[in-house]
Amino acid sequence: MAKKHGGYENIGFLEKDIRNHLDKERRLTLASGDAKAMLEHFMHMQEENPNFFYAMDLDEEQRLKNVFWVDAKSREDYKVFGDVVSFDTTYITNKYKMSFAPFIGVNNHFQSILLGCALLADETTSTFVWLMQTWVRAMGGKSPISILTDQDKAMKAAISIVFPNTRHRFCLWHIMRKILEKLGHVIRENYNFMRIFNDCIYNSWLEEDFEKKMAAHD
Template sequence: MRLLRTEDDGWYVSIFSNEHNHPLSESREETRQWHSHSEIDPFLKDFVNNLRENNMSLNKVYNILNVTHGECTGAPFRKENLRYLCSRLAQDSISEDMRKTARLLDDMKAADPYLSVRVATDDEGSPKFILWCTGKNRQDYVYFGDVVTFDTTYRTNLYNMPFGIFVGVNNHYQSTIFGGVLMREETIVGFEWAFKNFVEVMNGKHPVTMLTDQCKSMEGAIKSTLPHTRHRWCKWHVLKCAKEHLGYAYSKKSGFKYEFHKIIDEIIDVSEFEESWSKLLDKYNLSQNKYLNALYSNREKWAKPYFSSVFCAGMTSTQRSESAITS
C-alpha cells in the first residue's frame, strides 16, 4: 500500500496490492524478529518472574526458555523482549520491596519505641541509604561502643546493595551489634552519611577505635566525620592482601612468610619493628616492592607497636561483622 497527500492536506491510497509481494518468514528465527511476536504470554511471564525471584540471571533464564521450547526452535521471542520484561518486573519488585521495608520499619518502631531510623533519598525519591539502630543496639553502644568494627562485604543478592554493620564486643567478649546500614554506593559521601548519622543516633558518642578493611573511601570518611577516632585496619585483610600481592615471596622464598607473620603478630616495640621490617626487605630483596612500601607507609593503621596505648577491646579483625551477618 502506498499513501500520498492531497492538496488539502488529506491522504489517499495511490497503490494497493491484495497479494503478498515479499517472501513469507518461514523459520522461527525469522518470525520472532517481528513486533507481532514480541509479546510474552502471561504463563511465561509468571515463569520468568519465578526464575528471577530465585536470582537467576537473564542469560540463564533465556537459556531455560530455549530448552523448554525445544533446542531446534528456541524461545518464540528475542532476548531483547525478555530483557525489557525483566526490567519491568524489577521495577515492580523494587516498588513492592520498598513498601514492605517501610511496613517492616513501622512494625519495628511500634514494638520498639527507641528504634531510630535514618533514610536518605535521591532526586527521584528512591532511598539511597537506610540506617537503623534498635533500642538495644543503642543501649549496648553506651556501655560497649568504644571499639567498633565496620564491614560492607555482604551484598543483598537482588539489588547488589552493600550492607554495612557496626559491631563490637560486650564485657563477656561476645559480639554485639550496634546498627546496620544499606547503601547504594560505597563512596566517601556515602560512608560520611553512614558514620555521621550513626554517631548522631548514638547521642554524639564517637568510637575510640574503629576497625575496617583497607577501603580508601572509608578512610576518607573516618577522617572527616570521626576526627577523634583512631582508625585501624583489619589484620586479616592485611594478611589476605599481602598474600595476593606477594604470592611469589609467600610460596617460593623459604622463611619469608614465617618472618613476615612474626613481625605482625609478635613484635610490640616500635624500634624493633622498624629494624625487623628493614632487615626483612633487605634479606628477600623486596626494598623496591610497591605494595610493601605502601603497607609500611600506613603501618600506624595495622602494626602492633603503634597500638600499644590504644584501646581495641582485644579485636584485630572485622570478621566479627562478617560472622554477625551470617549468624
C-alpha cells in the first residue's frame, strides 16, 4: 500500500503504526513453546551466574509481551563505559518480526559493547518506559549521561520520563539518512552540497561553528 501511494507519509499512518497494530499476534506467536524455552534458558544462565539479569513483561492475559536480558559482563562494563549509550530498534528479528532493541556502549578501545537487549512486541511509549526502567534497574539505578537514539516520538517521550537528567541526542546516522530522503532534489541540483554539508557536520565542534560554515557557503 505504501508503495502504491508513494510512501507511508501519504497514507495517513506509518510503518511503525502497522507493526504496533500487530503486536498481539506477535505475543501469541512467541507464547508457544519458544517462550518456555527462553525462560528455561534464562533461568539456567542465572543459575550459572547470579549476576545474569532478565525480566519479562506480560499482557493482561499473562502472555509474554516483552523480554529484556543482560549478562554479568555487560553489567560490569556499564559501570565503566556507561556514560554514553546508544539505543536503537531498527533491527527486526527474522522469525518473529519483533523489534530487537540493544543498548550499545563504546569501550576504551573504541569498540562497540552490548549493554543489554530486548525483544519488543511494539514500539509505544509505555513499552519503552517499561524497558528503560527495567534496564536502569539492572544497571544499579545509574542513568547514562547521554543517550543517542533515532527521532522516534514514543522513544523521546519515554526518555523524558525515565531519564529526565540525561542528555538526549539524535543519532547522526539516522539524521544523514533523512538528509538524503528530504533533500534529494537539492543534492541532485548541487553536486557540491554533500561535500559542503559533510564538512559542516563532521568538522564543527560547536553549533556556532556549524552556522558559520553553512553561512560561508550561502
